[in-house]
Amino acid sequence: MSIALADEIRIDSESDIVVARKLVRDTATSLGFGLTDVTRIVTAASELTRNIYIYAGSGIMRCRPVASDARRGVELVFEDKGPGIADISKAMTPGYTTSRGMGMGLPGSKRLMDEMDLKSAVGQGTTVVVRKWLHK
């Protein structure tokens, strides 16, 4: 089994969100995800990269194919050194926002993907990891 290197994109401006979406779309499509799953994965990437841009100002997204046991899929990592999230369960509540947003980015991305891990420390930053597995 080979270890795939991750493609990495810096998120510094809102136009980087479009670049991130394109990379995720190309990766998910080439891994064999169907159109609806590709749209789910790209939409989650759009939400999570925008969170980096809005709340942290800058950060990175990494995108790579993953394999475990007999499963294959895609993993996206969103990492920033921004203000962090004080109350994660609040942030995961649909409709909760500190920016006049819709408050659907975090809870919605969790629903669109198969797995989501969120780690955050106030004053240090936030890391969100999401995965989607191919279903045969």
Added chain:
Amino acid sequence: MTAENISVISLRNLLLVTVPPDPDDETISALQQKILESMARHDARGLVLDISTVQTLDSFFARTVMETVQMVALMGGRTVLAGMRADVAVTATQLGLSIGATQTALDVDRAFDLLQGEIQGGRTA
């Protein structure tokens, strides 16, 4: 992508605006501005927003669309969202987006029928 690339067609008292496939936030904001200006300039009564090529409808985009629909309504116009792809609709629903009471149609043709029926009906009533 800039505002100049956004197609706005005025037909009788209706506007047809086509949203590009993968717009950045700036383009989405420019789109809203252009729609409101065009509604006023053409004294339009309705707006058909063609989203048939849109690949990603995230919460920022959805909020701007909802806002635009409300502003158009304040200007006395009705909006129909035309041609949302099935995968985009499934994803938006799962994300938890709701487009409220906004009318939708399968394609631009049906959207025009819908608006013309309503606007004509409203006038003669």
